[in-house]
Amino acid sequence: MNQHDMPSLSARNTAVIEAASVLPPIVVSDLFGITASSAYRWAQFAQNRWSDYLAARQPGDS
Template sequence: MLLPPKLAVLIAEQIAQPVTESRMLQQFGNGSGYLFPGKAPGRPRNVVGTHNLLNQFGLPVLSARNTAMIEAVTSLPPIVVADPFGIHPNAAQRWANYAKGDWSACLAARMITD
């Protein structure tokens, strides 16, 4: 599987240091069921905190989200995509219009300048 280099390094480190059951219980045994538990019991880490954490490791959160959004709206109806992404159905429709947009004018303009 092709992975971004920084993510590949993190995964390789995880493979080199396998998680034992006791270590897993220490990390995820808080009963919340969240991969990224927040400070408040039973709550996930907030979006900004998760975004900052991933950016510390050089993982491009915004571009990955945008790519996932475009992939989702091109393969599913926008109304179905809205809820999992936490956006309004109208915003999902705008993403679908953007993803399926007619790029011929842009390509024609580029051909003229090249």
């Protein structure tokens, strides 16, 4: 991706957030080569992100 001037960091972060929202932190840790504590923090971030979003949504929003 870097060879084609594509932003790899934002793509990686998106992938980690998506994985952290559906996989256990230890799996995310192994998959991305990060520490278990970092994977746990990513999982908390992913969870908070969706709960904040759902709390802010108005009934009837699509």
